[in-house]
Amino acid sequence: MSNINVGALQNNLQSINSNINAVGDLVSDVQAQVGRVSQDLASTNHELVALRHQFDEFVLQAERTANVQRSEVKLGVLKDDLEREFGHYGVVRRSSLGTLQAFDAGLVSNRSVQQVSEELMIQSPRYWLAPALVALAAWSRDDEELAKRAVDEAFSRDRQKTSLFFALVLRRQNRLDSATRWLRQYFTSLDPRALHREFAVVLEGVAQDAFGPAGRNLVLDQLSAWSGLLREESAIAEEQVIAWQQEISIQRGSVDDDLYPYLSAMSPQWGDVKRSLEHASALGFTHDKYRAILDAQPPASAKIEDQMDDLLEILITEFDTEELPRRREISFHEAVVDSAGDLVRAREAAEAEAEALQETLDAVSLVTQTAIRPQNLGISSNTQRLAIGANKADFVLGTGRYAADYRRVHRSEVDLTLGPNHSNYASTLGFSSWTVSTQLEQGQAERSLFDTWDAVLAAHIASVSFKRSTLVLPIVATVVALLIGLIGGPVLMLILTLVVGGGAYWFVRSRKNRADAAVAEAERAREAAKAVSRDQYRSAVAEWVDSGIVYREADARETDLLSLIDSWPTLTTETTASAA
Amino acid sequence: MTDHTSARRRTVVSDAAADVVMQGRSTVARGYVSDAHRLRNRAQARSTEIAAAVRRLDVEPDPVARQRILAWIGAEYDARGGGVLLGLFARCWLGSPYVDHVLTLSGFICEHFTAVDSPPGPYAGARALAGNDAYEYIEVYGDGAVIPIRSDGRSAV
Numbered sequence: 001m002s003n004i005n006v007g008a009l010q011n012n013l014q015s016i017n018s019n020i021n022a023v024g025d026l027v028s029d030v031q032a033q034v035g036r037v038s039q040d041l042a043s044t045n046h047e048l049v050a051l052r053h054q055f056d057e058f059v060l061q062a063e064r065t066a067n068v069q070r071s072e073v074k075l076g077v078l079k080d081d082l083e084r085e086f087g088h089y090g091v092v093r094r095s096s097l098g099t100l101q102a103f104d105a106g107l108v109s110n111r112s113v114q115q116v117s118e119e120l121m122i123q124s125p126r127y128w129l130a131p132a133l134v135a136l137a138a139w140s141r142d143d144e145e146l147a148k149r150a151v152d153e154a155f156s157r158d159r160q161k162t163s164l165f166f167a168l169v170l171r172r173q174n175r176l177d178s179a180t181r182w183l184r185q186y187f188t189s190l191d192p193r194a195l196h197r198e199f200a201v202v203l204e205g206v207a208q209d210a211f212g213p214a215g216r217n218l219v220l221d222q223l224s225a226w227s228g229l230l231r232e233e234s235a236i237a238e239e240q241v242i243a244w245q246q247e248i249s250i251q252r253g254s255v256d257d258d259l260y261p262y263l264s265a266m267s268p269q270w271g272d273v274k275r276s277l278e279h280a281s282a283l284g285f286t287h288d289k290y291r292a293i294l295d296a297q298p299p300a301s302a303k304i305e306d307q308m309d310d311l312l313e314i315l316i317t318e319f320d321t322e323e324l325p326r327r328r329e330i331s332f333h334e335a336v337v338d339s340a341g342d343l344v345r346a347r348e349a350a351e352a353e354a355e356a357l358q359e360t361l362d363a364v365s366l367v368t369q370t371a372i373r374p375q376n377l378g379i380s381s382n383t384q385r386l387a388i389g390a391n392k393a394d395f396v397l398g399t400g401r402y403a404a405d406y407r408r409v410h411r412s413e414v415d416l417t418l419g420p421n422h423s424n425y426a427s428t429l430g431f432s433s434w435t436v437s438t439q440l441e442q443g444q445a446e447r448s449l450f451d452t453w454d455a456v457l458a459a460h461i462a463s464v465s466f467k468r469s470t471l472v473l474p475i476v477a478t479v480v481a482l483l484i485g486l487i488g489g490p491v492l493m494l495i496l497t498l499v500v501g502g503g504a505y506w507f508v509r510s511r512k513n514r515a516d517a518a519v520a521e522a523e524r525a526r527e528a529a530k531a532v533s534r535d536q537y538r539s540a541v542a543e544w545v546d547s548g549i550v551y552r553e554a555d556a557r558e559t560d561l562l563s564l565i566d567s568w569p570t571l572t573t574e575t576t577a578s579a580a
Numbered sequence: 581m582t583d584h585t586s587a588r589r590r591t592v593v594s595d596a597a598a599d600v601v602m603q604g605r606s607t608v609a610r611g612y613v614s615d616a617h618r619l620r621n622r623a624q625a626r627s628t629e630i631a632a633a634v635r636r637l638d639v640e641p642d643p644v645a646r647q648r649i650l651a652w653i654g655a656e657y658d659a660r661g662g663g664v665l666l667g668l669f670a671r672c673w674l675g676s677p678y679v680d681h682v683l684t685l686s687g688f689i690c691e692h693f694t695a696v697d698s699p700p701g702p703y704a705g706a707r708a709l710a711g712n713d714a715y716e717y718i719e720v721y722g723d724g725a726v727i728p729i730r731s732d733g734r735s736a737v
Contacts, residue, residue: 400736
């Protein structure tokens, strides 16, 4: 026993000691790095969530752009098709107008007109305008026989358009009586439940006073008789109100989530709030649109020939039924381009457009479509103004219903939620979630938020602080070493005790330091974490209040719109004004 | 501080007075009326006096005068022939904690609701509409129709 080389043992002990120290340093380095990694993980998580949002937005944007591109291509194809299939009608149309103007000026010989009209008759089968043109040519040559036959032919091809055409042509040549006779003939062939779209020309004529007083009275009497008959059925009256409702609905704007970043992120009812805002905005836009229509300057009244030419042009270019299916498709694709790829909005707009592009409409709906969608019927803003005046009651009801619909589901309070990832602090310190209603007073809400944070921090500190249980292992190891040493001899016991005891002491010490550091870190973060969450809550509440103000302002525009409609001139007020 | 206990305020007209008015109502002719006819009647504009009477009712302190106004409103609505009117729902101008109230014409009860109460059955959908400034009061009919009325007596829908 006394021969044991103490010096060598001591050297070995020292080297073991220094190795342990080195290991200890390495372990603390690793510890620090692990701490950094966990912090980086938390912020990576945060960034991942943000990236996910951006990606979803990008996908939506890409889809919409693709929709727009597809629609633009399709539009080009459809317009080409339309041109190809019905383009030759354009020649006939231009020739008829040209013929009439040539007669005025007396510059073209009868022979050439006859030749052109006969050629066109051959080139456009089934088209009613071609024999009508032949009739005009024969009329100018005083060839009564041919004129009669040509009129009969045109009449058999399309009775209504031919009657209207000759009514306008005769009016143009100042044969008022004959024109009125043709007009009456036109009306006898009409079914008020299924008027063809060229009836809009008659409305246009009335607005421009093109048929003279006899014709005007004929038209207005007929219209009011039809209106009274058709409105007996509540279904038709309902359809008009719904048409106005749809018109207002299409005018609504869209709200970008970026305008309310905190509210949109924190409120589970954000969708409803957004819908309320968007629907309320429609009232203001509708008011502005119809104000512009009311204030638009009527064009200077032209010579009767020019007026008639305009009407004739509308009649012969706008209304061929074979083109309508293509026109409906075109209007859908134009709506997609207008709404920047939002297919839902586009379909809504296209369905409303399709109303005016139907083959037949009843008399009341025709007047409504004249008021809402004049461009689809090819008429002027003057006629639109008249038609709106005729249907004021429907417009008022449509406005009231539209407003009541979104007001009924408006939320006067919403919930605000702070989730586990609302801030870096929240994710590192294990924040679960906190929900509050906007109805709760702000001071109370913030107190509740702070209480939640205190609970979270208490739980976190409890989980990271030094526990008595960590003492167990080192103590057991020291006791075992002592026992082994007792067996092995006093020197061995001394050595083992020193080694194991030192290691155990170091182990416990380092754990305690780490725990203390984590607790201190959490304490330092306490105020900052609370402040970050409280600021998010306050921003969300401020945005909620702003959205409430915006909603109320938009909602209040209903009064403006209603007073605009109430003050809209009706036919009677306009006639008395012009007579005065 | 809002009182969160549900404390509805009810004002009930005395039974004797109610009997007299109920007798008066029974003389109104109750023949068969078609749905379309009833809806057309309902769509007619109300006289401005009805709206004024509803406004007066809220602030009238005297119970006898209240009963008289309610009876008059009931008779007016009967004469319009627009169907069975359950009650009129409107915003309450009494202030906190009351938010809105309903005037039940069948029993001449005026019932007030606070912000945390949810109005019963047919009136539940009328709360959001009643809160809006554009409407004077909301008519609730026996067939489930909820019609907001503007201050000039025109129906909004």
